Amino acid sequence: MAEQEIRKIGVLTSGGDAPGMNAAIRAVVRSALSKNMKVYGVHHGYNGLLEDDIEEMHIRSVSEIIHRGGTVLYTARSPEFLTLQGQQTAAANCRKHGIEAMVIIGGDGSFRGAKDLSAQEVPCVCIPGTIDNDIACTDYTIGYDTAMNTALEMVDKLRDTMLSHDRCSVVEVMGHRAGYIAANIGLAVGALVTVVPEKPLDVDKDIVSKMKFTKKMGKKHFIIIVAEGAGSAEQMAKEIEEKSGIEARPTVLGHVQRGGAPTVRDRVAATRFGYQAVELLSKGITDRVIGLRADDLVDFDIDEALSMKKSLDLSLLDINATLSV
Ligand code: ATP
Numbered sequence: 001m002a003e004q005e006i007r008k009i010g011v012l013t014s015g016g017d018a019p020g021m022n023a024a025i026r027a028v029v030r031s032a033l034s035k036n037m038k039v040y041g042v043h044h045g046y047n048g049l050l051e052d053d054i055e056e057m058h059i060r061s062v063s064e065i066i067h068r069g070g071t072v073l074y075t076a077r078s079p080e081f082l083t084l085q086g087q088q089t090a091a092a093n094c095r096k097h098g099i100e101a102m103v104i105i106g107g108d109g110s111f112r113g114a115k116d117l118s119a120q121e122v123p124c125v126c127i128p129g130t131i132d133n134d135i136a137c138t139d140y141t142i143g144y145d146t147a148m149n150t151a152l153e154m155v156d157k158l159r160d161t162m163l164s165h166d167r168c169s170v171v172e173v174m175g176h177r178a179g180y181i182a183a184n185i186g187l188a189v190g191a192l193v194t195v196v197p198e199k200p201l202d203v204d205k206d207i208v209s210k211m212k213f214t215k216k217m218g219k220k221h222f223i224i225i226v227a228e229g230a231g232s233a234e235q236m237a238k239e240i241e242e243k244s245g246i247e248a249r250p251t252v253l254g255h256v257q258r259g260g261a262p263t264v265r266d267r268v269a270a271t272r273f274g275y276q277a278v279e280l281l282s283k284g285i286t287d288r289v290i291g292l293r294a295d296d297l298v299d300f301d302i303d304e305a306l307s308m309k310k311s312l313d314l315s316l317l318d319i320n321a322t323l324s325v
Contacts, residue, residue, distance in 0.1 A: 006281050008038040010054065010099040012073060014045035014106035014113065017258055018129045018143025019069040020266030021105055026062035027274025028103050033059055035282050040099055044074045045106070046081035046113055049090035054097055066267060069146070069259045075106070081113055091120030101286055103277045105129040105142070108306060111289055115302050123286030126302060127273040131258060134178035136308035137300045138291025142273065145265040147174065147257040148184055154253050155189045159223060168211065168222040168240055168248035172233035174257050181257070182227035183316040192222045192324050195236075197229040198312045203236060208243045214325055215246070222246070272297060 011028045013021050025041070032039040041057045042048035055061075065072050080086040094102065094117075101123045104114040107130035114124035128135040131147035151173050162169040175181045179196025186194025192214065193207050201207065211222050224240070226233055233250035241248040262270070273290050276297050280288055289305035291298050300308070 006037065006100045006284065008040070008098045009101050009103060009278070009281055010040040010042050010094060010097070011103040012042035012045055012048060012105070013071040013075045013129065014104060014110035015075065015077065016107065016130060017069075017071050017075045018131045018141070019146035019258070019260055019262035020142035020270035021071040021075075021129050022062075022065040022068050023262060023267045023270035024105050024127055024129065024142060024274040025071065025073060026066055027271045028277055029057045029062045030059060031275045031278035035278065037278070037282070038098075040097055041073050042102075045076040045110070046078035046086075046090060047076045048073075049093050049117075050078065050080055050086055052093045052096070054093065054099075067261050069261055077109075087116045087120050090117060091122045094122045101125070101281050103127060103274075103281070107132070107141075108135055111302055111306060115287070115306075118287050118302070124302070125277045125280050125286060126289040126305075127270075127277055128289065128291060129270070131181070132175055132178055133180040134310065135289075135291070135305075136310035137289055137298070137305040138293070140269055140292045142266055142270045143258070143262070144180065145263045146260055148181055148188075149263055150257050150260055151181060151185045151253055152188050154256065155185060155223065155225070158251055159189065159221075162221045162223065162249070165247070166220045168224065168237070168244070168246050170224045170226060170233045170237040170240065170248055170250045172226050172228050172250070172252040174253070175227035176229040179227040179230065179312050182225050182230070183312055186225040187316050187320045189223055189225070190324050191225040191320065193224050194317055194320055195224070195226040195230045196312060196317070197227055199314060199317065200230065203239045204243060208240060211240070211244050211246060217325065219325070
């Protein structure tokens, strides 16, 4: 709990950008102004605190951004902030502007940074913003829904061409450590097989044999979805083609999944998170990570949030395995 009323806050976006971050920034800025707080935007994540790249924000600073992907505050990964000296410099620059608390929008790395900033006496509230949905204390992270809808649209387009050529399409979607995007896209497009980091598969046994079996039953084209953390689409397509004799083409969707106008779900979640961050700070509640559980807003101590585990519901893969024949 902060001892004094917080009158000046800052906001930054850190780590990978995610569609909906702008809606969260808008909500933080306007909620703070509605409570007569001053609010400062920090550019380029923690680098902006180190380099004093900080601007005061006003009502119109966040006009016309609710529908835009990316982040108007820019984002970065900041190796320098990992050092104690970097953290001290960042806190000193906060003090220079009178910033008493920060709202940090990012993933769990950014939350670790928030903990360190807090140790330098700049308390923080964190908002989960990452397309990967891999933050344990929340069911939902900003950008996840938009990224999935983008991937869905791309795979639907690929499907048209794969179908015309009787090919196999191996599509790599984002997800280094977690297969949330892959598992849901696999189900949504009816992929023959979905490969996620949580459940390694054998190409021969789990993919090629299923292709051969379904081919005998009349299937002519095949979609395989692979999360980037579970393998490379290029290697997998090569192996599949060699072992099955069916032409297989890799597609890496890559950063296209990070862009675009945020969906309703992302804008609503981001707006609720941003509003709630300021509510907490206005009550002197700090060092929390905000989340959604069963669509209710929740918040946890940063340490507790970072220690939580979240696991992908592997039944999504089982359902898909039954239906994709
Ligand atoms: P994404 O999920 O998109 O990768 P993230 O927030 O997890 O987002 P990271 O690159 O892990 O992305 O972290 C963003 C930044 O947070 C880092 O560049 C660094 O400045 C800061 N950070 C990460 N880990 C720590 C840490 N242990 N201590 C201090 N700062 C950290």
